[in-house]
Structure formats: structure tokens, C-alpha cells
Amino acid sequence: MKFLDFIAANRALILECLWRHILLVVISVAVGIIIAIPLGVLLTRHKRAAGPVLGVVGVVQTIPGLVMLGFALLLFGIGLKPALIVLSIYSVLPILRNAYTGITDVEVSYVDAARGIGMTGGQILRKVELPLAMPSIISGIRISTVYIVSWATLAGLIGAGGLGDLIWTGLSTYNTNYILAGAVPSAILAFAFSGLIGLFQRVLTPRGLRRRGT
Amino acid sequence: MIKFQQVSKSYGKALILDNLSFEIKKGEFVVLIGPSGCGKTTTLRTINRLIEPDKGEVYIDGKNIKEQDPVALRRTIGYVIQQIGLFPNMTVEQNILVVPKLLKYPKEKCDEIVRELLNLVNMPYEENAHKYPSELSGGQQQRIGVLRALAASPPIVLMDEPFGALDPITRDALQEEVKRIQRKLKKTIVFVTHDMEEALRMADTIVFMNNGKIVQMASPEEMLRNPADDLIKSFMGRHISNGNGAEGLLAEDFMRTKVLKAHKTAHILACIDMMSRRDVNSMIVLNEDDTFAGTVSIEAIKEHGKAGSEIGDLISTEFITIGRKSPAREAFEKLLSSPYNYIVILNEKNTVAGLITRTGMAKAMGEALWGELPS
Numbered sequence: 001m002k003f004l005d006f007i008a009a010n011r012a013l014i015l016e017c018l019w020r021h022i023l024l025v026v027i028s029v030a031v032g033i034i035i036a037i038p039l040g041v042l043l044t045r046h047k048r049a050a051g052p053v054l055g056v057v058g059v060v061q062t063i064p065g066l067v068m069l070g071f072a073l074l075l076f077g078i079g080l081k082p083a084l085i086v087l088s089i090y091s092v093l094p095i096l097r098n099a100y101t102g103i104t105d106v107e108v109s110y111v112d113a114a115r116g117i118g119m120t121g122g123q124i125l126r127k128v129e130l131p132l133a134m135p136s137i138i139s140g141i142r143i144s145t146v147y148i149v150s151w152a153t154l155a156g157l158i159g160a161g162g163l164g165d166l167i168w169t170g171l172s173t174y175n176t177n178y179i180l181a182g183a184v185p186s187a188i189l190a191f192a193f194s195g196l197i198g199l200f201q202r203v204l205t206p207r208g209l210r211r212r213g214t
Numbered sequence: 215m216i217k218f219q220q221v222s223k224s225y226g227k228a229l230i231l232d233n234l235s236f237e238i239k240k241g242e243f244v245v246l247i248g249p250s251g252c253g254k255t256t257t258l259r260t261i262n263r264l265i266e267p268d269k270g271e272v273y274i275d276g277k278n279i280k281e282q283d284p285v286a287l288r289r290t291i292g293y294v295i296q297q298i299g300l301f302p303n304m305t306v307e308q309n310i311l312v313v314p315k316l317l318k319y320p321k322e323k324c325d326e327i328v329r330e331l332l333n334l335v336n337m338p339y340e341e342n343a344h345k346y347p348s349e350l351s352g353g354q355q356q357r358i359g360v361l362r363a364l365a366a367s368p369p370i371v372l373m374d375e376p377f378g379a380l381d382p383i384t385r386d387a388l389q390e391e392v393k394r395i396q397r398k399l400k401k402t403i404v405f406v407t408h409d410m411e412e413a414l415r416m417a418d419t420i421v422f423m424n425n426g427k428i429v430q431m432a433s434p435e436e437m438l439r440n441p442a443d444d445l446i447k448s449f450m451g452r453h454i455s456n457g458n459g460a461e462g463l464l465a466e467d468f469m470r471t472k473v474l475k476a477h478k479t480a481h482i483l484a485c486i487d488m489m490s491r492r493d494v495n496s497m498i499v500l501n502e503d504d505t506f507a508g509t510v511s512i513e514a515i516k517e518h519g520k521a522g523s524e525i526g527d528l529i530s531t532e533f534i535t536i537g538r539k540s541p542a543r544e545a546f547e548k549l550l551s552s553p554y555n556y557i558v559i560l561n562e563k564n565t566v567a568g569l570i571t572r573t574g575m576a577k578a579m580g581e582a583l584w585g586e587l588p589s
Contacts, residue, residue, distance in 0.1 A: 113299025206303030
């Protein structure tokens with residue numbers, strides 16, 4: 001069977017896997033954002049903790065995804081839940097690191113001026129630090145998302161579904177069509193997410209920070 | 215208005231403010247100046263509690279600032295910094311209105327404030343309000359920085375080397391504008407600088423600090439007239455009339471000793487020959503005993519000279535002299551108020567020591583200002 005015929009024949013299955021894959025990515029990146037940004041802000045307020053925390057998160061990131069999924073399987077059983085937990089953990093680091101450096105890289109003179117004219121700590125964060133760190137934070141989210149699109153293919157191994165299902169089926173039955181039907185959409189998905197977030201980044205970057213002419 | 219009472223602050227072992235006590239009156243333009251590390255910026259930042267002193271009290275309008283909420287306090291004190299610190303993510307209008315917005319002014323009042331303030335620095339609202347700081351020149355940015363500090367009409371404005379990063383022409387313009395605004399709005403301004411010229415120009419009162427202490431607190435005039443110590447003198451530099459060592463200079467320090475001289479008995483032709491060879495148009499004439507007799511100019515020779523006669527017949531009495539040990543200043547003054555091109559410097563026994571020409575004087579002035587010049 002030709003690849004295109006295969007896709008036509010299995011459209012419903014592929015779309016279902018794709019949808020499941022998107023869900024995996026969106027949920028785990030969202031969880032990552034919710035954890036990483038406040039944590040990043042917290043670290044900028046307690047700089048002495050920043051080194052060790054970023055170090056530990058970095059080490060966790062280096063543990064192979066397969067191993068983590070294995071642990072998750074043992075701890076939480078099979079299905080969506082362990083996959084989401086593992087993927088969320090992986091999505092934290094790039095966002096955390098960029099949020100932290102983005103905020104610490106805000107020039108001290110802005111923060112000094114903000115403090116000197118009577119902003120509270122929260123106002124400085126909301127009106128000055130976060131807007132100025134926004135480009136960096138969003139590029140962290142972008143990196144994270146692209147990673148998670150590819151990590152999520154592993155989630156099929158522990159029964160979480162997604163495009164990984166197709167790939168693993170193809171590998172175990174030696175069926176190229178299955179492999180491609182999983183791999184090509186996930187590659188496209190990675191590009192699509194990256195482009196979408198890039199667009200987002202342009203919209204969310206304060207106008208005064210954009211280079212003139214872009 | 216602002217009163218420091220025995221304020222001390224140290225970082226580690228370094229004592230930055232050493233038992234500082236002084237008072238700033240309402241409406242006064244006070245400039246804090248001194249060498250770096252003297253504590254001037256620390257003093258400034260103590261006023262809006264960006265720095266908390268270890269000891270001592272600071273009062274504003276009789277109220278101890280320690281007992282006020284620092285955030286509320288800062289909203290009643292304008293603050294301008296050297297790096298300007300305009301928020302790049304906000305427009306000019308948004309930047310100016312940061313404090314009024316924090317204080318929840320109604321919208322109409324905010325609009326009014328922005329227009330009024332932009333007018334104050336001749337930056338029309340329509341052209342400038344919606345620009346971002348990156349679209350403004352350095353001078354314009356700092357104008358907006360000053361306006362931001364003024365927006366909520368604080369009675370006190372703190373300025374930390376606000377013009378330090380600007381080019382000299384822009385700095386001059388801004389100094390003038392700030393001084394004008396201060397007079398017009400009757401603000402109390404505390405201004406930090408390390409530039410004495412700026413201090414002399416802007417201050418009602420200069421506070422000179424060193425090692426965390428006040429060395430002298432006086433009006434610019436008083437400080438120029440009676441600088442309290444050598445450090446202040448050196449800061450005053452060329453603004454001070456004496457104290458830079460110039461009073462010790464004598465006429466002889468500026469004189470040229472290679473001077474064309476002839477005795478009265480010399481023949482005119484020989485003199486003309488000497489003058490044309492040295493390319494000068496006058497020379498000194500001496501008596502037999504080498505004392506100064508007078509001068510003779512090439513014009514006089516052309517007019518009255520007869521070949522074969524002696525130079526002594528043509529001596530002009532149109533000259534000025536001064537003793538070599540006289541102050542250089544006196545020599546310069548005499549020369550300047552005379553129509554002549556040089557002044558003759560005499561030794562004690564009336565012999566000629568040399569002369570100071572107008573060009574020589576100009577060169578000396580130039581070298582005093584800019585160091586050695588090519589001759």
C-alpha cells in the first residue's frame with residue numbers, strides 16, 4: 001500500500017492520534033508554564049537558591065525520557081496521567097531558565113527607577129520586570145513546546161496515546177507506513193507550534209522593545 | 215523641609231555616612247558634590263528610603279520618614295537618575311503618568327498633566343506623547359525623565375547625576391531648563407553631581423562632602439570666595455580666582471630673554487640690518503652702562519633716520535616697563551591696558567631682563583588652560 005493511500009484509509013485513526021498528541025503537548029506545557037514562571041520569579045527574589053534549584057532541574061532534564069516514563073509507569077500505572085506528569089516535568093526547565101534570566105537581565109536602572117518613584121514589589125514585577133522579560137520567557141516556552149512534541153511520542157509506550165502509538169505500532173510490526181504516519185505529523189506539529197508561538201511573541205513583545213522596522 | 219540628624223551608614227567596614235547633620239530649606243536648590251565614594255548618592259537615596267541609615271533620623275516637614283510607608287513616601291518625592299530609567303515598554307505619556315496612575319488620579323487630570331508638562335519642555339503633545347523612549351534622543355529622554363519625576367507635583371525632587379551621560383550642549387540646555395522649572399514650580403531639589411561647574415551654575419547651596427562628612431555647606435559665591443580646604447579648591451579648578459598657584463607667578467616667568475638690543479651709539483644702518491635679519495620691527499636701546507634707555511621702532515627710523523647717525527637720536531619714550539619680580543598678573547594688566555605690543559622687563563639695576571609680548575601672553579594663557587602648546 002502506498003503511504004498516501006494508507007493515510008486516506010486510516011484518516012480517523014491518525015486524526016485521533018494527532019488530537020491526543022496536541023492535547024498531551026498543550027496540557028503539559030501549560031502545567032510547565034504554571035509551575036515555571038512563578039518559580040522563576042521566586043528564584044529572582046531569592047538568588048541564592050537559584051543556582052541549586054536550576055542545577056537540580058537541569059539534572060532531572062538529563063534523565064532519558066524513557067527512564068522517566070518507566071518510573072512513572074511504576075508509580076502511577078498506565079495511561080494519560082503518568083505521561084502528563086513526566087512531560088510537564090520536562091517542560092519546566094527551559095521556561096524556568098528563561099524566566100529567571102529574562103527577569104535578572106532587566107537593567108537595574110529600570111528597577112531602581114521603578115522603586116524610587118514608588119512602585120511596590122508586585123507593581124515592579126507586573127509593570128516593569130515581566131513585560132521586559134516577556135521575549136525571553138516566550139522563547140523559553142517555544143523551546144519547551146518543540147521538545148515536548150518530540151518527547152510526547154514516547155508517551156505512546158505507556159498507553160497515553162498520541163502519534164507515538166502509530167510509531168510504536170509501526171516499529172513492532174515493521175510497517176513503514178505506520179511509522180511515517182506518526183513521524184511526519186509530529187514533525188509538522190513541531191513546526192506549527194514553533195511558528196504559532198513566534199507569532200505570539202511578536203504580538204506580546206512591548207512595542208517599545210521591538211527593533212524598528214520589524 | 216528636609217533635616218538630617220546625626221545620620222550614619224556603613225557597608226561592612228566602610229563608613230559611608232559619618233554622623234551627618236544638615237538641613238535643606240523649602241524651595242532650595244541644593245547640590246551635593248564631592249569625590250566618588252564621598253557619600254553624596256547615599257545621602258540622596260536616604261531621603262526616599264532607598265537606603266536605610268544605620269543610625270540617626272531624617273525628617274521631612276518635621277515628620278520622621280522612618281515612620282512613613284516607604285512606597286507612599288516615594289510617591290511624594292520625585293526621583294531622576296543618571297541612566298534615565300524610562301520604561302522602554304511604555305510610551306512617553308505612560309512613563310510620565312506612572313506615578314499619577316499609581317496614585318489613581320482621574321483620567322482628565324492625567325491628560326492635563328501630560329500636556330502641561332510636555333509644554334514645559336517644548337515637546338508638543340501630538341508629536342511626542344505616543345513615542346517610545348527608544349525613539350527619542352538622549353536629551354529628550356532625560357527631559358521626560360524629569361517630567362516623570364514632576365508628574366504628581368511632589369514638593370521635593372531628587373536628582374542623581376541626571377545629566378552625567380549627556381553631551382555638553384544638551385547638558386547646558388537641560389541645566390537651564392531644570393533651573394527654570396525649579397524656580398517656576400518652587401520645588402525643593404536635591405541634586406547630586408561631581409561636576410563643580412554644574413554645581414556652581416545650579417545651586418542655591420552647595421554641600422561639599424568627603425568621607426561621609428560635610429566639608430563645607432555654602433552658597434556658590436561663598437564657596438568660591440572661601441573654599442574650606444584644598445580638596446574643594448581643586449574641585450573649583452579654573453573657577454577660582456586664586457588658589458591654583460597662579461598668584462605665585464612673576465613677570466619673569468613669562469618673559470622672553472632673547473631680545474634684540476643695541477647701545478645708543480650704534481649706527482642706524484647696523485640696527486636696520488639686525489632688525490630685518492631677525493624679522494622684528496622694534497628693538498631695545500641701552501645706555502653705555504647697559505641700563506635701559508628706551509626703544510626704537512622701524513617706523514621711527516624710516517621717518518627720521520639719516521644714514522650714518524646714531525640710534526640714540528631716535529629713541530622713543532613710548533614704552534612700558536615693569537620689574538622682573540613683579541607679579542605676572544600686574545605685567546599682563548599693564549600690557550593689556552597699554553597700546554603697545556610688548557612690555558619691557560627690567561632687572562633691579564635697570565638693565566633689561568627681557569620682554570613679554572602680547573603673543574607670549576596669549577600663549578601663556580593657552581598653556582595654563584590646555585597645557586603645553588606648539589610654538
